[in-house]
Amino acid sequence: MRSVFRAVLRCRVLVAGVVAVLPALAIPMAAPATSASANEVVVGGTPTTTDQEPWVVALGSRSRFGADRSGQFCGGVAVGPHTVVTAAHCFSTEALGVSDWHQLTDLRLIVGRTDLTGTGGEEMPLADVWVNPAFDPATNAGDVAVITLGHSLPAGASIPMAQPSDTADYAPGTQAEVYGWGDTTGRGDYATSLRTAPVSIFADTTCEKAYPGGTDGSYQAATMLCAGAQGGGKDACQGDSGGPLVVGGRLVGLVSWGNGCALAEYPGVYTRVSAVASLVAQHM
Structure with a gap:
């Protein structure tokens, strides 16, 4: 989340009932501020069910x-x-x-x-x-x-998981869905029921510009992708870590980290599933 003191890298996991701030490079914690346009669950989302999305x-x-x-x-x-x-x-x-x-x-x-x-x-x-x-x-x-x-x-x-050959799933502008029970506003308001939000895959150059390294985090295209909405307002948030980002019935990403939630200048960052699919397969 944005801070008047300094930006803090925030992995999206809930820790003992509060937002966890897992610092990168021993970055000190900073006081969070309200995220812009964050007013619904899985910020910018709508209800769904595990009957519809059993995975x-x-x-x-x-x-x-x-x-x-x-x-x-x-x-x-x-x-x-x-x-x-x-x-x-x-x-x-x-x-x-x-x-x-x-x-x-x-x-x-x-x-x-x-x-x-x-x-x-x-x-x-x-x-x-x-x-x-x-x-x-x-x-x-x-x-x-x-x-x-x-x-x-x-x-x-x-x-099914996206494979290295599924490059079209990662093309900039591709429509995707993110799912979870996480923070609904960026202020610690956690969902009780499953939600989903539509987001778009962003170009790696956009992600690298948002997270060039240092206190805002370091985007690495080989193992990451980022997604969100132009102008912000739709994103995963704290408590959604490990949840799915889906394109065309395939798992393309896992909710990983980001600076704040649903901020226009900071899209959510996901583990690139096609890059880790072979590792996962070794442990299935």
């Missing part, structure tokens, strides 16, 4: 994040009958409060639950987690983790 899942821990909203703090995407991808920083010590995810004994994957205040769907334990060892918390490059489940997800509850 959108949530990560939750009530002991860490409270009973409200099923303890949700990150999103995820089912890409196979036993496999979910999410952001590596969702498994950081800053997010979980422990150095090993096994220590958070009630950590669960929430499947088929549109309204996080309800009891629909299923809460599934994690059998294994692979966090990309090449993930760089200073730049957020390689921000991907793979969750393995002990038993199968419902039939049809997965989405």
Whole structure:
């Protein structure tokens, strides 16, 4: 979020009920200000359901994040009958409060639950987690983790990943959809039900201009893409980390980081799925 003091790189994860500021290059925290045009859920979004989008899942821990909203703090995407991808920083010590995810004994994957205040769907334990060892918390490059489940997800509850050959999915101006239960305004107002927002893929040159390095973050086109709306107003936000960015029925991005939410000059940055698809496949 913009600050009168200095811009702060903000990974989009909810930590113990508050917005987590995971600093890059040991950037000190700064007081957040209100984001412009941020007035709806998954900023600029509309309601959807897990019946319509069964591959959108949530990560939750009530002991860490409270009973409200099923303890949700990150999103995820089912890409196979036993496999979910999410952001590596969702498994950081800053997010979980422990150095090993096994220590958070009630950590669960929430499947088929549109309204996080309800009891629909299923809460599934994690059998294994692979966090990309090449993930760089200073730049957020390689921000991907793979969750393995002990038993199968419902039939049809997965989405294919974009592959390196799917270059058209990343063309500037391509229309995409982002999904999540995160902050609705940029001010810590978290959704209870799943939302989606339409965004456009931006040119790498635009993303590099927004995040040239330093305190605003460093955009790396080989492993990242960015998306938003001209003039701002539509974006993922805190609590959406690890959630899907989808083009034409394929997963093209994972919510990763950004400076503020829905700001015209700072589009959201996503892990480029085509760049990590082969890594994910090795752990499916």
